[in-house]
Amino acid sequence: MLYFSKLRIILVSIITLLFVYIASSNFIRFDDVFFNKKINLGLDLQGGSYLLLEIDNDPILIQKLQITTTTIRNYLKNKDIIFKDLKIVDKNIFFQINRADQEKVKLFFTESESEINPYYPQYKSHQFDLTINNEEFRLEFSKYGLIEIRTSSQDQAIEIVRRRVDEIGTNEPNILKRGNNRILVELPGLDDPMRIKSLLGKTANLTFRFITQNSNETFGAEKLSYEDGSTESLVSKRIILSGENLLDAQPKMDNQTNETIVSFTLDRVGSKRFGKATTSGIGKQLAIVLDGKIISAPVIRDAIVSGSGQISGNFTFQSATDLALLLRSGALPAPLEIIEERTVGPDLGQDSINAGIIALLIGFLLVIIFMFFKYRIFGLIANITLLINLFLLIGILTLFEATLTLPGIAGIILTVGMAVDANVLIFERIKEESKNEKNNIISFDSGYIRSKTAIIDANITTLLAAAILFIMGSGPIKGFSVTLGVGIFTTLFSVYFIARLLTSIYVLKNKDKENLI
Amino acid sequence: MINFNKFYKPFNIISIILVTVSIFLLIFKGLNFGVDFKGGTLIELRTTDYQVTISTLRQSLSKMNLGDVNVKKFGNENDFLIKFEKKNNDINMIELIKNDLSKTIGNNFNFRRVENVGPKVSSELLKSGVIAIVLSLAVMLFYIWIRFEWQFSLGAILALFHDVIITLGIFSLFNLEINLSIVAAVLTIVGYSMNDTVVIFDRVRENLRKYSDIKIYELTNISINETLSRTIITSVTTLLALVSIYLFGGEILKGFSLAMILGVLFGTYSSIYIANAVLVGLKVSQKTVLREDNN
Numbered sequence: 001m002l003y004f005s006k007l008r009i010i011l012v013s014i015i016t017l018l019f020v021y022i023a024s025s026n027f028i029r030f031d032d033v034f035f036n037k038k039i040n041l042g043l044d045l046q047g048g049s050y051l052l053l054e055i056d057n058d059p060i061l062i063q064k065l066q067i068t069t070t071t072i073r074n075y076l077k078n079k080d081i082i083f084k085d086l087k088i089v090d091k092n093i094f095f096q097i098n099r100a101d102q103e104k105v106k107l108f109f110t111e112s113e114s115e116i117n118p119y120y121p122q123y124k125s126h127q128f129d130l131t132i133n134n135e136e137f138r139l140e141f142s143k144y145g146l147i148e149i150r151t152s153s154q155d156q157a158i159e160i161v162r163r164r165v166d167e168i169g170t171n172e173p174n175i176l177k178r179g180n181n182r183i184l185v186e187l188p189g190l191d192d193p194m195r196i197k198s199l200l201g202k203t204a205n206l207t208f209r210f211i212t213q214n215s216n217e218t219f220g221a222e223k224l225s226y227e228d229g230s231t232e233s234l235v236s237k238r239i240i241l242s243g244e245n246l247l248d249a250q251p252k253m254d255n256q257t258n259e260t261i262v263s264f265t266l267d268r269v270g271s272k273r274f275g276k277a278t279t280s281g282i283g284k285q286l287a288i289v290l291d292g293k294i295i296s297a298p299v300i301r302d303a304i305v306s307g308s309g310q311i312s313g314n315f316t317f318q319s320a321t322d323l324a325l326l327l328r329s330g331a332l333p334a335p336l337e338i339i340e341e342r343t344v345g346p347d348l349g350q351d352s353i354n355a356g357i358i359a360l361l362i363g364f365l366l367v368i369i370f371m372f373f374k375y376r377i378f379g380l381i382a383n384i385t386l387l388i389n390l391f392l393l394i395g396i397l398t399l400f401e402a403t404l405t406l407p408g409i410a411g412i413i414l415t416v417g418m419a420v421d422a423n424v425l426i427f428e429r430i431k432e433e434s435k436n437e438k439n440n441i442i443s444f445d446s447g448y449i450r451s452k453t454a455i456i457d458a459n460i461t462t463l464l465a466a467a468i469l470f471i472m473g474s475g476p477i478k479g480f481s482v483t484l485g486v487g488i489f490t491t492l493f494s495v496y497f498i499a500r501l502l503t504s505i506y507v508l509k510n511k512d513k514e515n516l517i
Numbered sequence: 518m519i520n521f522n523k524f525y526k527p528f529n530i531i532s533i534i535l536v537t538v539s540i541f542l543l544i545f546k547g548l549n550f551g552v553d554f555k556g557g558t559l560i561e562l563r564t565t566d567y568q569v570t571i572s573t574l575r576q577s578l579s580k581m582n583l584g585d586v587n588v589k590k591f592g593n594e595n596d597f598l599i600k601f602e603k604k605n606n607d608i609n610m611i612e613l614i615k616n617d618l619s620k621t622i623g624n625n626f627n628f629r630r631v632e633n634v635g636p637k638v639s640s641e642l643l644k645s646g647v648i649a650i651v652l653s654l655a656v657m658l659f660y661i662w663i664r665f666e667w668q669f670s671l672g673a674i675l676a677l678f679h680d681v682i683i684t685l686g687i688f689s690l691f692n693l694e695i696n697l698s699i700v701a702a703v704l705t706i707v708g709y710s711m712n713d714t715v716v717i718f719d720r721v722r723e724n725l726r727k728y729s730d731i732k733i734y735e736l737t738n739i740s741i742n743e744t745l746s747r748t749i750i751t752s753v754t755t756l757l758a759l760v761s762i763y764l765f766g767g768e769i770l771k772g773f774s775l776a777m778i779l780g781v782l783f784g785t786y787s788s789i790y791i792a793n794a795v796l797v798g799l800k801v802s803q804k805t806v807l808r809e810d811n812n
Contacts, residue, residue, distance in 0.1 A: 044769075052638065194612050201608040338608065339635035348561065348629040355767035363761035367754045374750060407698055410762055410770055414705070414777070417758025421751040425716065428747045454719045457664065458712040464656050465708030469701055472649035474642070477701045484705065 002445055002504040012497045016388055019395030026398055039397050042405035043186060044476050045353050047346030049193035051185040052178065053200060053336045055157050057150055060334050061091060061141065064149065068128070068139070069093055071116050081105060093128075093139040106132065109139070120144055150180040156333040158183050163329035164199050183336070191345040195322070203291050203335050204326035206243035208274075211285040211297050212236045224287070226294045227313065233294060235287050240277045245270025249327035251320035252310070260315040262324045264308060271307030279303035288313070290323075342475075356409035363413045364390070371420055375427055377506065378517055382423040385499040389419050392490035393483065402486075405479030415487030421458065422495040425451045430517050440511045448500065455495075463488050519745070521789055522738040525797060528790040536679055539686020546689050551696035552632055554646065556639035557602040558583075560614070561630035563595050569622050574599065577621035581614060592768040596629075603633065646700040650681070653707045661711070665718060666805050672795030673714045676787040680710045684779045698773040706780030709755070713748065714788040720744050721796065725806045733801050737793040752785045 004012075026039055043050050065088050072095065076083050081104070086095040097105050109117045109130045118127045123144035131138045141149070154177060161183055165173045174186035185200070187193060211233050215221050219238040225231070249264040266274055277286075278300050287297040288311050296313035315323065368386065372379040393412060397404060430447030437443040462484065469481035510516060552559045562574070571588050574597055578586045583601045591598040603610065611631055618626065634642070654677060661670045681703055688695060720740040728736065741748075756778060763774035 054637070194609070197608050337635075338633075340638040341631065341633040343628075343631040345627065345629045352767055352769065355765060355770075359762045359764075359766035359770075362765055363758040366757040366761060370750075370754060370757060406767070406769055407701060407773065410766065410773060413758050413762050413766070414755070417755035418709075418751070420754050421712075421747075424747050424750045424754075428744070428750075432743065454716045457715040457719060460660065461657060461711035461715060462705075462708040464660060465653050465704045465711075468649055468653045468656060469704050472645050472652070473701065474645075474697070477697050480698075480701050 002441060002448075002500070002507060004501055004504060008497075009501065012501060016391075016498065020388070020391045022398050023391040023394035026394065037398050037401050039394070040401055040403040041349070041353075042403045042408065042476060042479055043188060043342070043349075044344050044406045045349045045356075045404065046188055047191055047344050047349035048186065048188040049190045049196070050340070050342040050475070051187070051193065051197070051200070051338055052340035053161070053183045053185065054339045055150075055153055055181045055183070055333075056335045056337060057153055057181060058334075060149060060153055061146075062088075065091065065093060068116070075108070075116050076105070079108075091141065095137050096135045097137055099135065102132065102135075105137065106130065109137075120148060123148075147180060153333040154180055154183065157336065160330050160332050161185065161200060161336075164325065165196065167325045167329055168196060168199070170196075182339075189346065191343065193341070193343055197338060197341070199322060199326065200336055201338065202326055203332045204243065204329075205291050205331045206246070206327060207239045207289045208241040208277075209239055209287050209289055210236045210277075210281060211287050224289060224292060224294050227290075233285075233287065233297060235289065235294070240286070241266070241270055241274055243327060243331050245273070246327050249324040251315075251317060251324045254310070254312070257312075259312055260317050260320040261310045261312045262315065262320050262327070263310040264327065266307045266309075268307075271305070274307070274309070275303060275305035279305075295323075352406045353409075356406060356413075360409065360413050360416070364416050367416055367420060375517070378423075378427055378503070381499055381502045381506070382420055382427075384502065385423060385494045386416065386419055388498050389487075389490050389494040390416065392494060393487050396486050396490065397483070402482055403479055404483075405476035407476045408479030408483045411480040411483030411487065415484065415491065418462070419487065419491040419494075422455045422491060423499055425455050425458070426495070426499075427517060434515075434517065440507055440513070440516050444503065444507050444516075455492075459488050459492060518738070518742045520738060521741050521793075522734055522797070525790065525794040528786075529794050532679060532787070532791060535683050535686070539682045539689070542686050542689040543682070548685065548689050548695045549692045550643070551694040552600065552634045552639070553696045554639050554643040555602065556634050556636040557600060558610075558634075559630070559632040560599040560611075560628055561591060562597045562599060562626055563629050564597070564622070564626035565595065566623055566625040567594070569597075569626065571597065573622060574618075577618055578614075581617050583614075596768070642697065646697070649700060650703055650707070653704050654678075654681075657707060657711050661715070664715075665722070666801075668796060668799040668801045668805060669718050669722070671799070672792040673711060673718065675795055676714050676784075676791040677707055677710050679787045679791050680706055680780055680783040683783050684776055687779055688776065693775070694772055696772065698770070699776050702773045702776035702780065705777060706784060709781055710784035710787060713751075713784050714792045716747065717741060717744050717788050717792065721793070721801075722806050725801070725803050729803045734797050737796055741789055741793060748785060748788070752781055755781050 022035060025035055025037070069086060069088060072093070073086060081101050082098060084096045086093070108114060109128065110126065112119045114126065120127070125142050125144040127142060127145035127148065128139040129142040131140070158175060158177060162175050165175060165185065165187070170187050170190050172188055176184045178184045187196065190196070212221050213234065215234060217236050217238070219236055221234050221236050223232050224235050226233070245266050247265045247267050249262055252261050252263045254261045281300050282303065283300065285297045285299050288295045295311060298312070311323070364386070368383040371382050375382060390412070393415060426447055429451040430444050433447045433450070434440070434443040437446070466481045466485035466488070470478060470485065473481055507516065571590065575586060575588045578588065578599065583603070585602060587600040589598050590596065607613070611628070615628065654674070657677060658670060658674050661673045684703065684706060688699070717740055720743055721737055724736050724740050731739070759774050759778045759781065762770050763778065766774060
């Protein structure tokens with residue numbers, strides 16, 4: 001175990017120097033193109049905001065059920081099939097079909113070219129599962145139907161979230177899918193997520209609808225309250241324009257009234273519809289409804305055919321800017337709820353880094369002093385190994401641009417404490433061996449060999465714990481498991497290559513000395 | 518040579534008492550779960566105004582209808598930790614609290630950290646925390662089962678349970694907060710305790726093969742003594758690192774490092790007194806390890 005070939009010595013030295021260089025690049029700027037990677041700091045160290053959003057898919061499911069019910073009604077009417085009791089109960093569609101028609105109707109829903117119940121070949125499943133009980137047909141979202149709806153609403157929502165976050169212009173936001181109904185937003189450097197939270201909390205569903213006096217309108221009408229909560233008005237359900245027709249929206253100052261407004265431009269379809277509605281509706285009140293609340297309801301004085309218009313409604317410049325931003329980035333397919341928020345201010349992050357570094361330095365110092373007093377020259381070897389081990393650990397984290405968190409720093413400090421274990425196991429074993437074996441080279445050799453199983457066992461147990469943490473843990477805790485796990489590999493490398501090399505150099509030079517260790 | 522084996526009985530009795538008391542505490546007193554596992558809001562507040570105290574903060578917060586508000590100092594005179602179980606789902610809640618506070622205690626404060634965990638997420642985190650701990654115990658059991666004979670596995674697992682239960686019992690007794698980092702600490706304790714036990718077991722097995730005429734009661738004692746300096750040195754260096762985190766690593770890591778310190782102390786103790794006593798109790802002999810070798 002003590003013999004090292006020249007090639008191996010060179011290889012070990014090169015690897016060591018390389019990692020010392022890579023690790024140092026975190027602290028010293030080397031101004032070169034050769035290597036410019038750095039360890040990422042987690043949000044808990046650099047400060048920032050972590051938001052976990054959950055999409056509330058219920059409105060989408062209900063809408064889907066309503067559309068499907070209408071489709072079924074028209075489809076069956078077209079095919080001259082008599083049905084009754086078509087209704088939605090608890091996210092199920094029920095209807096009754098005479099026995100004579102049952103086979104035929106069943107096929108409408110179960111054939112793979114079904115026009116009313118889409119088939120997903122990749123899942124080998126329809127959107128709805130059909131169960132027939134006597135004359136009663138029941139449609140229920142299939143497992144994959146639900147997945148399909150969730151995934152597509154998640155895809156749309158993440159796009160809108162990304163647009164909104166980008167519009168605010170925070171630096172390097174991280175927006176990721178989580179499961180099939182959650183979105184994770186990480187905003188480094190943002191210490192007050194207030195504005196982003198309020199922007200993400202709005203669906204931004206914009207509609208232009210006439211105010212009506214008649215509650216028995218053809219399209220139906222509903223009572224909506226004004227944004228400031230002052231009054232209610234009866235608003236027709238007929239949608240003149242919606243947010244989808246908007247090309248652009250900007251906050252502006254109205255020169256005449258000195259009021260902040262949001263001006264908007266419409267696409268071609270929108271301009272045409274808006275022109276028609278304003279021409280026929282002069283004198284009527286047009287309500288501008290955002291997420292079920294009336295922002296304002298101006299009276300139409302002239303026909304607007306230019307394809308642009310403006311929204312007023314007691315805006316401050318900030319709220320007008322936000323509304324314009326929301327309208328530009330589009331409506332979310334479903335409401336989002338912030339189910340987890342973690343925000344760390346940059347000064348606390350810096351404090352944590354400082355505390356972590358101080359704890360690391362003191363922990364390291366205590367360990368190397370202890371080891372030196374315990375083993376003298378071999379303590380020195382263990383300490384040099386420990387230092388190189390630290391460089392290797394930080395170097396690997398840098399190489400993979402891993403994210404360092406506060407628990408991650410704790411993992412590094414813990415590694416410092418536990419890394420000497422392998423060397424201690426070896427040294428203690430050598431001490432035992434040298435009681436019966438006077439030849440230093442032989443006792444060192446067998447010390448290394450005999451301690452091997454214990455070292456491997458001991459490290460595998462810690463590695464297993466780290467692996468489970470990595471799989472199950474989230475965020476900062478994952479950072480801990482990474483440093484702990486990587487630390488085990490660097491420890492084994494440094495003990496078996498660096499410490500052993502140094503030991504062999506020393507032992508071969510002093511092979512005739514008594515009580516060498 | 519220290520005669521550890523003389524004290525197997527008394528220490529086992531003490532351990533049984535400690536574990537029983539811990540289990541009682543865990544069942545009847547329970548654990549003090551933080552916002553990670555209980556849901557709710559945590560605010561770390563720093564003020565430059567020395568007139569702000571726990572009671573002034575509590576007074577102004579109690580008017581805001583936040584439910585049960587818990588205020589305590591956090592590390593030094595200027596830092597406070599505010600916790601409450603959120604009732605309303607208002608997105609602007611934090612902003613409203615900030616505004617309300619500035620009306621009563623002035624503007625000389627800022628929120629250094631805000632954590633807000635919804636009930637769904639907290640129950641998921643709790644579930645995955647429990648799964649992680651159970652899984653780690655199972656994986657350790659499996660590992661030691663393929664590496665050693667079943668008598669050793671039983672000893673190691675009993676030692677593990679001993680360490681984890683007593684550590685959690687102490688957290689329950691002193692009402693210390695259980696959060697995500699404590700779960701990480703418990704898992705690391707599991708790894709460490711196992712590591713310590715395995716090193717001694719390795720030696721026990723080696724000695725069992727070497728000496729056929731020494732009884733297990735003596736043999737465990739020999740093995741403990743042979744590995745003793747390693748056990749002590751590794752515990753000391755690990756504790757040095759952990760104490761350094763506890764003292765200098767900042768308030769956030771205090772609970773984590775405390776749990777780890779307890780775990781290392783109990784882990785070291787249990788690998789000597791629990792794990793080995795089980796081997797003695799199960800009358801492990803040379804036959805136990807030789808039988809395995811012949812397979």
